[in-house]
Amino acid sequence: MGGKFRARPGCVVQAYKFALDPNAGQERALRSHCGAARAAYNWAVSWVTASWWQRKAEATYGIGEEELTPWRPWSLPALRKEFNRVKSTEARFADWWQENSKEAYSTGLANAAAAFDNYAKSKQGKRKGYRVGVPRRKPKRKARLACRFTTGTIRVEPDGRHVTLPRLGTIRTHEPTVKLLDRIQAGTARILSATVRHERGRWFVSLQVETAREITRVARPDAVVGIDLGVKHLAVLADSSGEIRYEPNPKHLDGALKLLRFHSRRVSRRQGPDRRTGQKPSKRWEKANRERNKLHHRVANLRTDALHKLTTRVRAEYGTVVVEDLHVAGMLRNKRLARHVADAGFGEIRRQLTYKGRRNACPTIVANRWYPSSKTCSNCGATKAKLPLHVRVFDCDECPLVMDRDENAARNLVALAAACTTGTGVAGDQGADTAPKPRGADRKTRRQRPGRNTGRGGRAGGASLPHQRRKETGDRRQDTEAQPALW
Structure with a gap:
């Protein structure tokens, strides 16, 4: 079927995911x-x-x-x-x-x-992230259903509505596979493996494909955008031309909570399974549980669709994207914010922005986790020592700037991109906050005057060098500047 695959220097490995409609x-x-x-x-x-x-x-x-x-x-x-x-x-x-x-x-x-x-x-300390424990057995009731095929007959059928897998035969897909089929027939793609998985009430097949992808030029390759994620607004975008854009938070889970409560009460009132006594669920419980799960799956699908549309739109327009390194796991420990943070999907937004930027050869700059983007004035560079979360307006103590705190943070993230390339501006002078603390000092933000930490408003002035500021303040720490991660 189709021409022979011709490997090219620009080949990448990506996945094509299709929903399946298997028979019994x-x-x-x-x-x-x-x-x-x-x-x-x-x-x-x-x-x-x-x-x-x-x-x-x-x-x-x-x-x-x-x-x-x-x-x-x-x-x-x-x-x-x-x-x-x-x-x-x-x-x-x-x-x-x-x-x-x-x-x-x-x-x-x-x-x-x-x-x-x-x-x-x-x-042994060779792996980043949280400590990984000893592997444990997977119980049948909790294990995710997944299986990967790397050898055997794996192909997309010429009709564009079926896939063939080893020992499973030809299975109908819920959606057309024309997008992948055209590449295979043109000789620009080759299937490497296939993974079947059951999630959100459906069976899916993910085909790992080696394909020749041409780099797509973005609409504004020289433009830089800073993205501040939040709960009130899902994202506040500030670009290098001064334009500000607010992306509303859809809050899909909040909109479905009333109906979820109704379905959850109905499930709890019916005879469910009990592993301690071996009691099996009733037919009415299974029906009610399916209805509740269907609502959960709809919320998850709506969230996934909205995040993909947002990140695709941003990556198709801007050449450089600056995001924050948010501690999402720590935010989820806050019982007042956990549901809203999980519904927003901060970690998924950063992941999608990163891999979609690689497709277009556009960089993604990740600000240091301790960079005070919300506490720093985007006009004069002064930094507040404290800015509680309930204070939604940034009021600078050194200049007459009064601005929404999320917009101020997004503007500071745009300045961070300039600091990465020129070594000047607010973001480039964060060595005092990100340098190693051998005496166990905390990471609290200290109040800084605009003369000590110039922002975009004072970039042309005579900003003191990091080692000069430390000499004036009597700080003996090493002259070490934290560089943001760049992909």
């Missing part, structure tokens, strides 16, 4: 493959950790280190070799392992190998 038999096969992946994962976790517990028990008997049970490896080749040895004899696999593709078991073993690698790197 195909859905049973999909669930069987995903269950096989979960069973292989649980077997790998149990097989590796069994040697850990055995060594721990032997150590209590006074057995020397040399005589302890050897560690079992968790690399993918080792797990595959051991699994192929025991799959025909072990009781949990002997009767049904032949019903599914070998790719289902490879999916579970690969996930287990990655989980143990993440745990080892986290324990």
Whole structure:
């Protein structure tokens, strides 16, 4: 089907995701493959950790280190070799392992190998982020249904409405696959793998494709935009030409809360499942639960659609985008803000802006987490020591500027892009706030006068250098400036 794929220097790997409409038999096969992946994962976790517990028990008997049970490896080749040895004899696999593709078991073993690698790197301090614990078995009621195919027959059918997967056969898609089919027939795309997943009440297939993508020129390649995310307004955009744009927050979850409360009360009044007593749910409970889940899925789909439209529109217009490094996990610990922050999707906005910028070869600048964009005056550069969240208007103490705090923050983010390239302006003089604190000092913002920290209004004046300011204030810290991350 189509011409032969011709690799080009501009080839990228991207995914094409389509909803599926499987029949009853195909859905049973999909669930069987995903269950096989979960069973292989649980077997790998149990097989590796069994040697850990055995060594721990032997150590209590006074057995020397040399005589302890050897560690079992968790690399993918080792797990595959051991699994192929025991799959025909072990009781949990002997009767049904032949019903599914070998790719289902490879999916579970690969996930287990990655989980143990993440745990080892986290324990050794080689992995960023939160501490990763020992991999645990996946319970059937909570595990996400997913399976990945890397070999076998994976193709998009010429009719544009079906995909073919190994052992699953030809499955109808809910939406046309013409977008990918045209690239494959033109010889500019090649399918690498396919992943089936059950989420939001539907089955999806994600086809990982190597394709030749041409760089699309944005409408204003020299323009810079600073984006301040918030709850009142989803985003406040300030560009280098001085234009300000407010993006309203759709608040999809807030609009559905009244109906969600009604459905939740109806579900709670019917006979649901109880694992302690083995009680099965009634038909009326299952029907009510489906209606409630359908509403949750609709809210999630609306949110995803709105975020994609926003980020695509921004990336198609501006050449450089400046965003903040928000501590979203910390915001979710605030019980008064958690629901609104989660509904806004701050982390997803930054992720989409970053990868969509790579498509057009446009940079994304991420401001330092401790950069006081809301507390700094965008006119004179003075910095407030405190600015509570309930104060929505920024009133500068040094100049007559009175402005919405979100608009002021967006203007400061635009200045950050200029500071990255020229080394001047408000954003370039944040070394005093971002330098290492060997004595354990806090990260509180100190009040700064405009003469010490010039902004866009004082950029032409004689701004003092960072090491000169430290000498005047008697600060002995190293002359270290925190550079924002640039992709």
